Amino acid sequence: MKNLVVFYSRRGQNYVNGSVKNLDRGNAELIAGYIKDAIGADAFEVDTVKPYDKDYMVCINEAKIELREKARPELKEYLKDISGYDNIFIVAPNWWGIYPMAVYTQLEMLEFTGKTVHYVVTHEGSGLGGVPKTITASCKGAKIGDSLAVQGGSAPHSQIQVAAWAKNAVK
Numbered sequence: 001m002k003n004l005v006v007f008y009s010r011r012g013q014n015y016v017n018g019s020v021k022n023l024d025r026g027n028a029e030l031i032a033g034y035i036k037d038a039i040g041a042d043a044f045e046v047d048t049v050k051p052y053d054k055d056y057m058v059c060i061n062e063a064k065i066e067l068r069e070k071a072r073p074e075l076k077e078y079l080k081d082i083s084g085y086d087n088i089f090i091v092a093p094n095w096w097g098i099y100p101m102a103v104y105t106q107l108e109m110l111e112f113t114g115k116t117v118h119y120v121v122t123h124e125g126s127g128l129g130g131v132p133k134t135i136t137a138s139c140k141g142a143k144i145g146d147s148l149a150v151q152g153g154s155a156p157h158s159q160i161q162v163a164a165w166a167k168n169a170v171k
């Protein structure tokens with residue numbers, strides 16, 4: 001079984017446990033690392049050409065506009081071919097109810113037939129939100145596997161839980 005983790009994560013200012021904190025590594029980035037270590041996987045980071053503002057409050061407004069416009073931001077690098085993988089793990093935060101628009105830029109250009117997609121959403125209270133629906137719509141042809149919501153503040157302490165979840169997902 002070959003596994004791939006596709007993740008998006010915001011470093012720097014983010015909302016954690018009810019206040020704005022500065023993160024050296026984003027929560028979804030930590031979780032992507034735990035999955036990689038637990039089951040052995042390649043990793044691909046989704047990142048936008050145009051950076052979001054460093055200020056959390058400005059960033060949430062930028063993201064709100066993108067959501068409203070159903071934007072598909074340009075990426076620094078595109079993952080073009082997932083034919084060599086059996087399991088694709090998607091790991092990204094909940095931004096206004098679903099994943100950041102950049103995640104969909106990437107997912108919508110891939111062919112998922114014959115692949116199983118598992119996904120993790122980091123959040124500050126909204127859980128999986130509307131992500132499950134969007135995964136079904138964006139990952140064309142995929143078999144949808146397991147999902148996990150991780151509250152961002154607990155991400156640094158969630159390695160054991162995430163590793164067990166990932167191992168079970170690929171059983």
Ligand SMILES: Cc1cc2nc3c(=O)[nH]c(=O)nc-3n(C[C@H](O)[C@H](O)[C@H](O)COP(=O)(O)O)c2cc1C
Pocket residue numbers: 008009010011014015016023025026027028029059060061063064092093094095096097122123124125126127151152153
């Ligand atoms: C633009 C933006 C919008 C967000 N919207 C939500 C939201 O609607 N619901 C929620 O629970 N958390 C929301 N959050 C908080 C993030 O989901 C949470 O901090 C998450 O752990 C961040 O993961 P990351 O560090 O990997 O980026 C938002 C954060 C940002 C930056």
